[in-house]
Amino acid sequence: MADWEVIIGLEIHAELLTESKVFCGCNTEFGGEPNSQVCPVCMGLPGALPVLNRQAVELAIKAGLALNCTINGTSQFDRKHYFYPDLPKAYQISQNDRPLCSHGMVELSVGDRKRQIGIQRVHLEEEAGKSVHVGDSIISSEYSLLDYNRSGIALVEIVTEPDIRSAEEARLFLEKLKTLLEYTEVSDCKMEEGSLRCDANISLRPKGSSAYGVKTEIKNLNSFRAVQRALEFEADRQRRLLQAKEVVLPETRHWDEAKGMTFSMRSKAKAADYRYMPDPNLYPLQVDEAWIESIRQNLPELPDAKRDRFINDYDLPPYDADVLTTSRHLADYFEACVQEVDEPKLVSNWVMGEVLRWLKAHELEIESSPVAPKELGGLLKLIQEDVVSTIVAKDVLSEMFATGKSAVEIVDEKGWRQISDADSLEAIIDGVIAENPGPVADFQKGKTKAIGFLVGQVMKASKGQANPQKANEMLRQKLQK
Amino acid sequence: MFSSMTISQLRTLLRAREVSAEEVVISVFDQIDKVEGDIEAYVTLCRSEALVQAKRADALLKEGNAPDLCGIPIAIKDNISTAGLKTTCASRILDDYVPPFDATVVTKLKEAGVVIVGKTNLDEFALGSSTENSQFHVTRNPWDRSRVPGGSSGGSAAAVAAGEAIAALGSDTGGSIRQPAAFCGIVGLKPTYGLVSRYGLIPAAPSLDHVGPLTRDVRDAALVLQAIAGWDGKDPTSVQKELPNYEAVLSEDITGLVVGLPKELLDNELDPEAKEAIFGVANVLESLGARVEAISLPHAEYAMASFYLIASAEISSSLACFDGVRLGKRYGEAKDTTSMFMKTRGQLGIEAKRRILVGTAILQEDNYTTYFVKAQKVRTKIREDFQQAFGRCDVILSPTTPTPAFTLGHKLDRPVIMYKSDVYTSLANLAGIPALSVPCGYTEGGLPLGMQIMGKPFDEATVLKVGHLYEQQTASERRLPQKEVKANG
Amino acid sequence: MELSLKEMEELALIARLYLTEEEKKILPQQISSILDMVHSLETVDTEDVEPTIYPITGSGVLREDEILPSLAVKDALANGPDIVDGYFRVPRIIEEEYES
Known part of the structure; x- marks a missing residue:
């Protein structure tokens, strides 16, 4: 088993949080009536022309900066040609030779090791429409229905170097990436709505070898867990083939979540030729240093910096700092609460414990917590002042979640003040x-x-x-x- | 009659209320009723809508604050999108397509008060030089019905020449405005790339496509250009520039202006009568105070190859969207999408297929550099030729076409020979510079000849001025085709 | 470049073009002769020459991120050849190459 080294590279597509689409003014809001958020441009009606959305460029640059990329002063839009009914012009406007951002790096903590994952490129492109398959699956359905509301939404494609060495690392990388894109408000990263998607390339090679083996591409990875499971399965499948002296075919494989296996979709023996060409309608995108600098200045504190600050300023254990900085909103919640109660570890225990537990049980995000940081602070102060015991405090918090009342109100109403005299x-x-x-x-x-x-x-x-x-x-x- | 007048003549009459817009429109439709059976310039006629627009124009004229082209009947090439009005590109694939939006040039013409007569015939998707590639019908040259009107804006040129419209819009990818204008004895202008919005022009090759006017004289070309030019936020290649008053500059003189005669465009392959005509023009311009100098465009001979390779690559991409999903007609039964795409797109004419296949071949990774990038590099050399030439001269004079209008069916089976007739015109598309075709005499057989005046980027004013002065100087020699039509018929 | 019928059929498949028997007869030679035009360009020295993608030197305009009205659904669907429940309908989607 130890003879093989696993080589993984990821391609991630993230929808950008713009109000309007990348090349036209249609609304990007999720869930509209079919074909109600379309215009001649995003429907690919002949004669309509693309006009680039400034905010899409800005968000892509933000993503690039968060991933430590070089932002290229000049980048080029290209047409990527293929026929598919969800692709209105039969080409996708993308960036091939000259992407907006390149040569980035993300640092991961894997166990107690630090790992650096190279980012090959971050480029801007447009989203395709959505096809609804009538029937059980794409293969068995007799026809499909097309909705172009998603067509033309701004996307970044993020491509890593083949630097990832295990399925677990792949998952950790994606978690880190999601955190970064959320922090910078580049994307809402909702995998369930398709605003974050991931394809994975994986190959194996004998340990110590520097040449790459034959890789397969895995599609239909709908959650971070799926990414890890699929890559574990695929690494195992390839390992068994190689150990049996059989060949790995270069192909695209589909992850079946229910069966827990990948299966072959199509052979890649003849690689698709997308007939890339520069889009004559779009002049090269020029991004000057001043623009990049102003975006850089306005970047929020990124998770690694925040984590270090939490450890240093609040004297939190690294574990607490890690958990609290997984989401910008969670970190903000924590800090707002510390403003009220100057005992960071107490706040950390409660936020990571009772608060997150309750939210998880009710499928809520921290930003929509019914108990605001200030209110939680009010409760923790009662603990500090010995007005309630920790045990009673838990009941108080439950009441706070349920009724929206303040801790003091609940304690008084219920007569839960601690007897200390x-x-x-x-x-x-x-x-x-x-x-x-x-x-x-x-x-x-x-x-x-x-x-x-x-x-x-x-x-x-x-x-x-x-x-x-x-x-x-x-x-x-x-x-x- | 009114139908044979120019915009400027009609403008005077309309403003003076000596004629109503309605009368002008009726006069044009009378002429259409007379000759359209022979000429077949139109794909769609808008008789009742035109009358409604004419009445609206008359109301504005009565108020006395009518816009510039108020009440002028204009024809639109059928590859320019018109909201609520069929836009077919003369292709079966689009024969029931009704765009939900107006091209910017159409919006601007409507704001200028024009009356839209109808949509004119063209080579399918503007691919061709004879209008014979229309999938609907052939259009005939009003000067000689056995000849082509040129193309791809053949319907627009024939309509204007035959009095079926006062002016028309065309598109020009490699000469598609200027060549039919020359063949039909009228004026055609391809403006500088970026001066006139392409939004709504159904593209053939976006880096070569232009929209421009076909008119009876140069003044009219200036008037229509004024109406359609200008920055458009919907066209990302549109240029923000202060526009001159194109009509006002026409009256300036050309003393001291340098006219370049490129030796490569006056070579032996040129029809002797066409060559003769150009030297005649040079003499007239000299007599008006211009200086004529021999210049060189050393890479002109490579224009055709560079043009066809680049155009084909872009065309293969532009026409990919006609897949039968969102618009157009779906042909044949299909159990899967690939088969549906193939059957639907299989309806395209042979010229479109030829260009798509060539374009598909050269965009493949293995051929991309040797074919496509090479052609683009030669394009750079051609642009540099013009930059050098315009260091020495103000305008460049050449024939518009190497021959007058050829006979129907003549070149259809020999694409490369057909493409050769675009040699003079495609240069200006490759370089993006303005180029005007103006009638400059007639062959012994009575067919019109055209000259081409090319100018510096965004210097339409000088190009129009030279054309106008030549036209004024030779006005007595101008003939009308309608007489020939009658004589022949 | 002499294009064989098979090569042309491959191109036609990539471009999703059904060709008639007659087109299959005449097109390979015509396409070859058009592609051969490139040979005339080989004599032009283009070392260190930048390819021209755009005829004039322009700079891209950027649009502000503002929502503009979309088409009314009925206008969006008006030209669709096969409309069902507000969607464009297509037959079974396949990605494999077409076997004729």
């Missing part, structure tokens, strides 16, 4: 001592563990409102007298 506690403790002569005797004989049982009884009698630390102290004092 000595007079009230003393009455409860005296009652517990009177009712539990056995454990009291045990403790006094030196079985110190019995104190735990007694504190529990105090909590029970106080309906969880007693301050357990205080109760413990007072019990010891009384029993040792």
